Amino acid sequence: MVKKAKGKTTTLYVIDRPDLQRLFDVLIERGYDVIGPTVRDQVIVYDSINSVADLPVGKTDRSERGLYRVGEGEPQKLFNYNLGPQSWKKYLFPPTLRMWQARRENGGFVIEPEAHEPRRLAFIGVRACELSAMAVQDRVFMGGNYADPIYERQRENVFIVAVNCGKTNATCFCASMNTGPKATSGFDLALTEVLDTEQHYFVVEVGSDAGEAVLEAVPHRPAAEAEATATERIIAETTAHMGRSLDTTDIKTLLTDNYDHPRWDQVASRCLMCGNCTQVCPTCFCTTVEDVTDLSGNTAERRRLWDSCFSMEFSYIVGGSVRASGKSRYRQWMVHKLATWIDQFGTSGCVGCGRCIAWCPVGIDITEEASAIRAQNLAEKVPPIEKKRKK
Ligand code: SF4
Ligand code: SF4
Known part of the structure; x- marks a missing residue:
């Protein structure tokens, strides 16, 4: 289906749930290390994953002030959570980075700078607020007088599969910051998970040429009107249930x-x-x-x-x-x-x-x-x- 929004036309597609594994396979075949959400130590973390089965299948999360819990959710859903403690910055701007090493040799020191070769990474399940956070860090590290070439090279090697939020937590306030819950830019592909009594599928929006090329290799079909409308309904419901707000006036x-x-x-x-x-x-x-x-x-x-x-x-x-x-x-x-x-x-x-x-x-x-x-x-x-x- 072709959707018109603010003068822009967007063609939406559908990947049926049984075909989602193919998205992982295609990314791996193209040399990406696929990074996505997975449950470890009762927390949703981001780590290398190879298959749909590694996602937090059937899990959900709950956050409040000073509280975070992962529990059982709708059994078939794959992205029925919001955010764990980790953000994607751990890959783009790592917590620890060796800059150089030195060793004593012939009475002096030999200094070996670190190569910092970028990894080809595919992020799966990036939320709208996290895309905005990446854009914020891009301005810090890729603009102005203090650009960080290590960040810049890694950033250029990332393929992003965003997933629109189908639920919120009590701590979420992206709607009042104009950063969510719908991913509007900064992704290669954006998915919305739809599970109803008859079907389980993902509505797909293409955000880049790289995203289009990957989608070409994954079984998909144009979204029917009812399927595209389901995305809008989910986003509207998520926005309506936002846990908090922040008044940013002046x-x-x-x-x-x-x-x-x-x-x-x-x-x-x-x-x-x-x-x-x-x-x-x-x-x-x-x-x-x-x-x-x-x-x-x-x-x-x-x-x-x-x-x-x-x-x-x-x-x-x-x-x-x-x-x-x-x-x-x-x-x-x-x-x-x-x-x-x-x-x-x-x-x-x-x-x-x-x-x-x-x-x-x-x-x-x-x-x-x-x-x-x-x-x-x-x-x-x-x-x-x-x-x-x-x-
Ligand atoms: S998390 Fe931040 S605001 Fe909370 S106690 Fe620690 S430093 Fe203070
Ligand atoms: S709510 Fe704002 S300040 Fe708090 S962790 Fe998220 S981006 Fe940072």
């Missing part, structure tokens, strides 16, 4: 005008400064560099590691941390994510995936913190004359 001004808000003290009194929120966030990109030697002193290496703005060391310069208090570190994270990121990169640094809410051990909720500041906006209480001076 959020940059709201947060930067409220640096002295008492809410920062309240949230800091609860925050453990563990950095979980930054580790699970698909857009956080801060790193540190560590030099390591072996005990003999004959070999050494330099590593790049994920860091977190919640650690004291992160802002340590000439004898002290710039952000010594917990309050200043939480405020830095949230104001950067929702406000100053816009100055730097032209978009929000948050895509509404909700991982930081689920994986915060004390259940701190970024949407609640933002709305508490909005509810008591101190900038609005500044007398008009002072407001004028502030400008």
Whole structure:
């Protein structure tokens, strides 16, 4: 079926459930390492998978503040979950990366830079918010003065099969961030899983020439009108059941005008400064560099590691941390994510995936913190004359 949306025409196709394995086979035949969701240790993680059977078949997930559980869902469904703790950034921007190695030789050191050969990766099951998170990191690593060639080369070697969300969790707020639940760009193929009393199939939208070439090799047919409509119904239902929302109206001004808000003290009194929120966030990109030697002193290496703005060391310069208090570190994270990121990169640094809410051990909720500041906006209480001076 040909669907018209905002002046664009999109042809939709259908892959029937028994033919989905062929998609995996074609990607493997074309040299891709297929990475997708799979259940391990009662969590949905991303890892190398070879077949449909490796997906979280019949499983579902539940996230709330400080809580994440995987349980039984509709037995036949393959993508009836939202998000585990891991994001695709672990492949594009790995947690640990060796930059070079050195070994002692003839009284000196020989330095061997790391090759960082990109892998040919096919990501299966990328959600709309995660596509937006990749676009956010693309702006950080592939634009401006500080481009990362390692990221860029890996990014160019990724084939993306997005899957539109057919359910939401209590922690999801992509609809209010305009990042989901429907994948609109940044994919090669986008699937919507449809399971009704008679059929189980995937409606397919093609997003690139590479996607079209792969689809050609997989049994498929044009979507009938009823099948294409099923996608729209599923997306509408998912949007209607969104767990949370974040009001982004003038959020940059709201947060930067409220640096002295008492809410920062309240949230800091609860925050453990563990950095979980930054580790699970698909857009956080801060790193540190560590030099390591072996005990003999004959070999050494330099590593790049994920860091977190919640650690004291992160802002340590000439004898002290710039952000010594917990309050200043939480405020830095949230104001950067929702406000100053816009100055730097032209978009929000948050895509509404909700991982930081689920994986915060004390259940701190970024949407609640933002709305508490909005509810008591101190900038609005500044007398008009002072407001004028502030400008
Ligand atoms: S700040 Fe939280 S909700 Fe926003 S993208 Fe990061 S983990 Fe997801
Ligand atoms: S907000 Fe939560 S996850 Fe983030 S550092 Fe504080 S306690 Fe840890």
